[in-house]
Structure formats: structure tokens, C-alpha cells
Amino acid sequence: MDPNDRSIQIHSCHSPMREVEALYDNLLAMFEEDQQLLPGDILVMAPDIETYAPFIQAVFDMPGEVPSVRGESRRIPFGIADRSARRESTIIDAFLKIIALFGSRFGASQVLSVLEISPVREKFGLSEEDLELIRHWVAEIRIRWGLDGENRRQMGLPDFSENTWKAGLNRLLLGYAMPGKNEHLFNGILPYDHLEGSETLLLGKFLEYTNRLFSHVTALGRSRTLNEWSQTLTGLLNSFFLTDETTEREIQALRRAIRNLGDQQALSGFDEVVEVEVIKSYLRNYVEREGFGFGFMTGGVTFCTMLPMRSIPFKIIYLLGMNNEDYPRRSKALGFDLMARYPRPGDRSRRNDDRYLFLEAILSARKRLVISYIGQSIDDNSLIPPSVLISELLDYIEQGFELPGEKGGGISDRLVTTHRLQAFNPEYFRGKDKLFSYSEENLRAARCCLEPRQETARFITTGLSEPPEEWKTVELVNLVNFFRNPAGFLLKRRLQMSLEEGYTTPTLIEERESFDVKGLERYTLEEMLVEKGLSGRDTRDLFSVVRASGQLPHGKVGEYRYYSLTPGVREFVDRIQRYLAGGGLRPLDINLDIAGFKLRGQIVSLSAEGLIHWRYAKLKAKDHLRMWIYHLALNGVAPREYPRRSFLLGQDEVWEYAPVEKYEEILEGLLHKYWIGLSNPLKFFPETSWAYARQVFKKGGEREEGIHSARKVWMGSDDKHGKPGECEDPSYRVCFGKANPLDAEFQQLAEEIFGTLFMHQEGRTSK
Incomplete structure (x- = not known):
């Protein structure tokens, strides 16, 4: 046997996808080798073509003329036959869905x-x-x-x-x-x-x-x-x-x-x-049962199922899926099938039929026979035996042929190509005889695999130039939004980057009615009830409205769940109204000039007690930040007859903010950080920074303990029911990559921003 003879090839792969990828590269090599070979001269068969159809379309359906590493087009025309009409046609599938x-x-x-x-x-x-x-x-x-x-x-x-x-x-x-x-x-x-x-x-x-x-x-x-x-x-x-x-x-x-x-x-x-x-x-x-009759011998490479009486000669015959468990196919006899229980000579055997189909395929190949199977585990790379028919074919070749200069054996090793797990393995681009690839994308990926690993560079390394002077006119609401997410503010407002654009998730459609009111649904409902309660509506009278909105479980369960929520809402509304009982004060316009900055905005929700903010939930760092910034502005613009205290109400807590004498100095520090953050992303992350500062200032812990608490919030919980870490925020991932941002700069910012806040804050439970 000529050592360079490639008329019979056997390929061992890890998965159906790798089988089709190996097939694709082999076809390109055949076209390059034989200029007279046409796509219509090639037949690819599998025990069940439906199994391979999605992989064939993924590999062969290339948009336009895709060049190879040699600069030629890699597009190969093809057709898939023997598919059921429903799987081949979205229209037929939709028609049956309507009837169903x-x-x-x-x-x-x-x-x-x-x-x-x-x-x-x-x-x-x-x-x-x-x-x-x-x-x-x-x-x-x-x-x-x-x-x-x-x-x-x-x-x-x-x-x-x-x-x-x-x-x-x-x-x-x-x-x-x-x-x-x-x-x-x-x-x-x-x-x-x-x-x-x-x-x-x-x-x-x-x-x-x-x-x-x-x-x-x-x-x-x-x-x-x-x-x-x-x-x-x-x-x-x-x-x-x-x-x-x-x-x-x-x-x-x-x-x-x-x-x-x-x-x-x-x-x-x-x-x-x-x-x-x-x-x-x-x-x-x-x-x-019925197909369209298309896909078979259309001028392109024909993909089809292995069926009897299909012994049409082709120059190239390629067999996919010749696996030990799949071919020859096993007959599944019914328990009452007496013919299967007591077979007689002459009865049809599916295994024997498949053996005959395999022989037909060998005889139909005029120039080349190529066979592939899953011969390696995708999990642990362990060897998987091929179909017994491949083993018998190799045994037959070993018995009848030998390589020049070799006695007994060696032919199987020459015929069988063992493929790697990934198509971008560098072995495919080292010029070896049996392992090769025409994919330019995989070549680039292989080069990346060989390059030494480097830490991901920060998105902004040297800092941006200072923004125009008009950015020094700052709306109070924008200052609050900045400190809620400094990195996100920089990307979205300064660089006009939207990390969500082009990656919108389709709206999730539920098919089960509510059996309880919890999570975001409950929060939204309670916030609406608080708003209606503050406007004078009795929350007990809103049951029919909420039920008509579809938010509640059906029947008595929904009624019970609604009326179990309203007492807590009414109690919270009553608490808010006690702070507003002294009568509302007119809103204050903010017009502060501080260290070259112009702070503008308006303060509402003022009463004789002071500035009142609330949220019917467990308060978060962003709530305290918003309250603190508005409280500082209040102390800067409040006339003598106005109170300079503020109150932040949560579901089970009340926080009081005392008057601030050095409000201008603190606001100047915040505005200075805002200005720096417009050019460089600040290592300030509200929830994580709050956890650090609270451990250090409120609990008297060491900085190491603060970092430990902060890291828990930053990384989140590994539990599937736990909260994701703040590090999952896309803007933080863009600006800081995989680097650990909880360093000295992070500690300094957390201490400077939250330190003065804690000095002027006093909290108590509302129960």
C-alpha cells in the first residue's frame, strides 16, 4: 500500500460539531487537490441526518464569500435531503402550531x-x-x-x-x-x-x-x-x-x-x-413522512440519511456518525412481537440491513471513502471505540495490505486521524500531514493560545482630558446620579457609551398566573400603595384596582395577600404623615457657587420637621447618598426659619441627619471628586464602599475587617439564591476589568465620602 494513498480515511472526533468541521476542511483540501472535482460529486451520509443538520448549517452556511488562510473562497454549496417537512419549514411548523x-x-x-x-x-x-x-x-x-x-x-x-x-x-x-x-x-x-x-x-x-x-x-x-x-x-x-x-x-x-x-x-x-x-x-x-424532495443532487454537496437502494456512484462518499452505539442500529422489539422473540431464517434484521448499507457505501465510492465517528470523550478525552463495521474494515485492510518496509500493522495508524478537541488547536497550523485547517478565524485563535497570558488592560489608562467648563454647572440630581455609579456616569454621560445598546434582552413572557406577591412585584405594588396613601386614598379601597391589573393571585388567596400587605403600608404612610403634619414648606431653589462650581436644582418634600425622603423597603447605600447630598444642599440654602434637619424613612428604620456647619467644605470635596471622575473612573462603589465604611466607622473595626466586609459585597454570594456581587455591574467590568479595585484609593474615597455622613447621621428602628 502506498503510504501517500488517501483513498480511505477515518477520522476520530470529539463531537458531531467537530465531525462536521473536520469534514469541511477535508472537502476544501480535496477541491484544492483535484481541480476537476465538483461539489455535486460528493455525497455525505449519516444514520440520522436530522442529528447533524444544525451543525451542517452552522459550519457550511457562511455569509458571502469567506476567504481562507490561502485567500480563496471557503464557501461550499450544499443541500440537506431526507428532512421532514415540519423541521425543514417554519411555515408548516407555524400552521401546525395554530391547529394545536x-x-x-x-x-x-x-x-x-x-x-x-x-x-x-x-x-x-x-x-x-x-x-x-x-x-x-x-x-x-x-x-x-x-x-x-x-x-x-x-x-x-x-x-x-x-x-x-x-x-x-x-x-x-x-x-x-x-x-x-x-x-x-x-x-x-x-x-x-x-x-x-x-x-x-x-x-x-x-x-x-x-x-x-x-x-x-x-x-x-x-x-x-x-x-x-x-x-x-x-x-x-x-x-x-x-x-x-x-x-x-x-x-x-x-x-x-x-x-x-x-x-x-x-x-x-x-x-x-x-x-x-x-x-x-x-x-x-x-x-x-413527506419532505419537499429538495436537497438531493442539487449541484452542491448532498447530505442525506443512509437509506436502502441509494447506491448511486459518487466520486467522494463521506460517512458521518459511525459510532459504536449508533451504527449498526439496534432493533427495539415490542414485548408482544413474537417474530422478534422467535426469529426464523429469512426474517429481516435491521443490523444486517445496516451492514449492507455500509457495504453499498463502500462500493459506491469511486475515488475516496471517508468515515468519521466520535472516538474521544468530550469530557475527559478517553477513547471511545468506533462502530464494529469500522473495526472490521480496518481488520480486513490489515490482513490484505501492508506498508512498504513494514511487516504486520501500521496501516490502521496511517488511515485513522485523531482530531483535537477544538478546531483552533495550534496543531492544525503546524504544517502536519493529517491535521490541517483552512480557517483564518481559527488561525487567529490558535495564535492567541500560544501568546503569553496578559492582564486585561484598563479601559482608561492615562485619563481623559478635562471636560469643558459648562460641566462645572452641576444639577443636584446629576451629582446624585454620579455618586450612584461614577464609572457608569463617566461612560454614559462623558463618553456617550451605552453598554446595553445592541444587547437588549427579549421581554420574558410568563405563562403562569401569580400564586403569591413577592420580589419586585411586591415592591412595585407596595410603592404604588404608599403613593396612593399619601395622596389621600384609602389603600383598602384599591383592592379592585389592583385585582384588575392582574398583579394578585386569583380568588380568596389574592384577597388575603392584598389585605395582609395593607396594614404595613398604612402604618408606613402614617409615619410619613407624622413628619409632614406640621404643614408643607415651599420648595427651595438651589443656587450655590462653590470653588468654581455652580450647583443648581430644587429641594422639595420639605415640612416643619425638615427634609423628608422615604422608601418602603430596606434602605441601601444609594438612598443614604441621595439623602446626604440633598441634606448638604439644604444646609446651604435654607433660610433662617427653615429647619436644617433631614429624615430618611425606610420600611423598619428612620435615619436623622443633623445640621452641618461645614456643608460648603464637604460639598466642595464631593464636587472635586465629581470633576476627577469625569476624566478617570473613581474606585467608589456605593454598596461596597458603604460596607467598608460602616465596618470602620460604625462598628469600630480595623481597615482589614472593613476590606473583608467590602469584599463580600463586591464579590457577592456563591449561593444560587444569593445576591450577585457589585462587581457584576457592566460599567465596573469595563473600567476595571478583572483587577482588584479594593485598594488604598478605594479605602480613601469610602472614608472621605461616608465618614462625614456617619458623623451627622443617627438611626433608629421604627418599631
Whole structure:
């Protein structure tokens, strides 16, 4: 045997993806070696092509003309055959999803998933951006499942109408007609107040879609003859799918399946009515069984399943997935199958059929036979034996051939190529005979693997130039926002960087109604109740409004949960009103000139007691920071008759801030840090810095103890139910990378900012 003979190759890989990547590079090498070889001369087969279809599309579906390391195009035309029509066509899948809605819960994501298909969206004049806004509406008005209360009753469940499609769509419609202000009901419906201008046109299109969908699906409940079903399904198809040159082939395939129903009635003479479940089963089986007939011998590389009678000669035959567990395929005999229990000579054996298919593939290869299998564990790199057919083939070759100068053995090592775990392994670019790659991206990655690891450089190393002088005119609210996240303020306001832009997460659609009120839902509800309570509304009278919004569990549970929250809210409102009892004072305008800075703004929520801020939750560092900065400004502008104290109220705590004599000096220090932070990111992180300063100033701990407390907040908890660390903030990760920012600069900033705050702060529980 010629040592350079490559007519038979066997490739051992770690995963199906690596098999396809190795296949791709091998095909490029074959085209480079044989200028007469065409993509249509190559057949790639697998025991089940559906397993490999996503990997084939990921590797072969390259946009445009992608160059290789040699500068040539790497795009190879291909077609995948033997796929079921449903898996091949999003339109057929969407059509079956619509029919499957009958008898379902009409879950919010089920209904919206049909709109994700572009021909359906285009039929109703909707875009992807429109769909995202619709998803936002559905989440906001808390549609979960069910058409209405009657639909739920038909399922044997309580007929509550909350969180149904009817309740949610009524809120949208009424929101277009009249404002609700989250407190006024009309006929038991709470209007949705957040529709704007042109969004009403989108609402009309969405309502057209839902009305058409629900009417068509509910109509499927009537029994019909096969011919009537053919007409009904044709009408459904025409109502939801736009036909053009890109969708015509798939829609025609559906029309054939639907038309076949009427043909079967005419041929069989069966005129009885049948239920929709029979039609569902027929369509599912039809599209699973029938493909489009495309993908086979289309001029590109053909991918297909290994089937009998497919012994068509090709120059190159490539077999994927020749794994020990997968091929030859095992027959799964049923317990009552007596033929399998008592086999006789002449009975068909699936394993023997697969052996014959393997032999057919060998005989069909005119120039080259290439076989690949998963021969190494992706977890621990342990060896996995190939299919017994590969072992038998290698044994046969070993018995009949030998390499020049070698006696007994060595051929298997020559035929089998053992691939590496990653396609960017440097071994592929060392010029070796059996390991090679044409990927320029993988070459760059391989070079990076060989380079010594370096610490990630800071985003801003030398500092920015000072901002223009107009930045020295500072709004008080902007000063507060700066100290809430100095790095984020620098990136967003000074550099105009939005870390979220282009990475928006799709709105999450829930399909289960609330069984409790907790987390963010509870906080939002309680904040709304506090606001209404302070405006004079009795929180006990708002139950019907909250229930209509869909925030509560259904029935008595929701009523109980609501009225278990209101006592705490009323007590908190009463506490706030005690501080406001002396009567409100007029707001104060802020106009302070400090060390070249102009501090501007307004202070509201003033009473005879002083400045009052509140939040119905456990207070955080950002709440104390905001209170402190406003308190300093109050001490700078308050007339003699105004109090110079401030009060910060939390759910179970009250913090009093005493008058500050050196307010100007402290504000000057804060403004100076603000100015530095516009050019260099400050190592000030509100929650982490608060934990450090509190340990040092409030608890009298050493700096090492403060750093220990700060590190816990910075890193967060490893527990899956724990809070993420402050280090997860994108702006901190951009500015500081993986470096540890809890250094001397961090300690100094925390001490300077929070030290004076603690000196003027006195706290007590409200219980």
C-alpha cells in the first residue's frame, strides 16, 4: 500500500460539531487537490441526518464569500435531503402550531410564537420591532393563559377572568379610549395608560391578529367531513400566511396535504364527520413522512440519511456518525412481537440491513471513502471505540495490505486521524500531514493560545482630558446620579457609551398566573400603595384596582395577600404623615457657587420637621447618598426659619441627619471628586464602599475587617439564591476589568465620602 494513498480515511472526533468541521476542511483540501472535482460529486451520509443538520448549517452556511488562510473562497454549496417537512419549514411548523392551539391553554408565548414567523408577521403588516413592543404589552398587562373565564371553565378550572387574553386586550382597548391613572375602573376594567400616538395603529393590527386567530381556532371544535376540513384548513392557511416567491414552495406543500383530505373522501366514499384530533394526527404524520424532495443532487454537496437502494456512484462518499452505539442500529422489539422473540431464517434484521448499507457505501465510492465517528470523550478525552463495521474494515485492510518496509500493522495508524478537541488547536497550523485547517478565524485563535497570558488592560489608562467648563454647572440630581455609579456616569454621560445598546434582552413572557406577591412585584405594588396613601386614598379601597391589573393571585388567596400587605403600608404612610403634619414648606431653589462650581436644582418634600425622603423597603447605600447630598444642599440654602434637619424613612428604620456647619467644605470635596471622575473612573462603589465604611466607622473595626466586609459585597454570594456581587455591574467590568479595585484609593474615597455622613447621621428602628 502506498503510504501517500488517501483513498480511505477515518477520522476520530470529539463531537458531531467537530465531525462536521473536520469534514469541511477535508472537502476544501480535496477541491484544492483535484481541480476537476465538483461539489455535486460528493455525497455525505449519516444514520440520522436530522442529528447533524444544525451543525451542517452552522459550519457550511457562511455569509458571502469567506476567504481562507490561502485567500480563496471557503464557501461550499450544499443541500440537506431526507428532512421532514415540519423541521425543514417554519411555515408548516407555524400552521401546525395554530391547529394545536385548539384544546390548549392559549398560553401567552404560544399565541405570540406564531407571530415570530415572518410570513405571518408580514400578513398583518408587523415588523420584528413591533413584535417586541407587543411582547412588552403582554407582559405589562399580565396576560398569562386562557381566552376568558368561560374558556377556563371548559377546562374544568375556576372561571376567573384575570390574566386571560380577553381581560388583557380589554385593558389595551380601554387605554386607547380613556385614561385610567392606575386608579379608575370602567365596568371593572383598568385602562392601560401607556399607549402612545402611532402605537394605536400597531394595537389595531395586533387585535386583528388575535381576533382572527381565536375565531379560527375555536371554530375547529366542530366535527366536519374530510372535504369540509379541507375547505376550513385552506381558509385558515389563506388567513395567516403571505404567499410570495420565498414561501410558495412550502405553502404549496401544505395545500397538497390539505387537498389530499378531500381526495381521500372522494376515493373512499367516507362521508362521516371526524373530530379535529383526527385531522391533527393526519397532518402531523403527513409532514413527518413527506419532505419537499429538495436537497438531493442539487449541484452542491448532498447530505442525506443512509437509506436502502441509494447506491448511486459518487466520486467522494463521506460517512458521518459511525459510532459504536449508533451504527449498526439496534432493533427495539415490542414485548408482544413474537417474530422478534422467535426469529426464523429469512426474517429481516435491521443490523444486517445496516451492514449492507455500509457495504453499498463502500462500493459506491469511486475515488475516496471517508468515515468519521466520535472516538474521544468530550469530557475527559478517553477513547471511545468506533462502530464494529469500522473495526472490521480496518481488520480486513490489515490482513490484505501492508506498508512498504513494514511487516504486520501500521496501516490502521496511517488511515485513522485523531482530531483535537477544538478546531483552533495550534496543531492544525503546524504544517502536519493529517491535521490541517483552512480557517483564518481559527488561525487567529490558535495564535492567541500560544501568546503569553496578559492582564486585561484598563479601559482608561492615562485619563481623559478635562471636560469643558459648562460641566462645572452641576444639577443636584446629576451629582446624585454620579455618586450612584461614577464609572457608569463617566461612560454614559462623558463618553456617550451605552453598554446595553445592541444587547437588549427579549421581554420574558410568563405563562403562569401569580400564586403569591413577592420580589419586585411586591415592591412595585407596595410603592404604588404608599403613593396612593399619601395622596389621600384609602389603600383598602384599591383592592379592585389592583385585582384588575392582574398583579394578585386569583380568588380568596389574592384577597388575603392584598389585605395582609395593607396594614404595613398604612402604618408606613402614617409615619410619613407624622413628619409632614406640621404643614408643607415651599420648595427651595438651589443656587450655590462653590470653588468654581455652580450647583443648581430644587429641594422639595420639605415640612416643619425638615427634609423628608422615604422608601418602603430596606434602605441601601444609594438612598443614604441621595439623602446626604440633598441634606448638604439644604444646609446651604435654607433660610433662617427653615429647619436644617433631614429624615430618611425606610420600611423598619428612620435615619436623622443633623445640621452641618461645614456643608460648603464637604460639598466642595464631593464636587472635586465629581470633576476627577469625569476624566478617570473613581474606585467608589456605593454598596461596597458603604460596607467598608460602616465596618470602620460604625462598628469600630480595623481597615482589614472593613476590606473583608467590602469584599463580600463586591464579590457577592456563591449561593444560587444569593445576591450577585457589585462587581457584576457592566460599567465596573469595563473600567476595571478583572483587577482588584479594593485598594488604598478605594479605602480613601469610602472614608472621605461616608465618614462625614456617619458623623451627622443617627438611626433608629421604627418599631
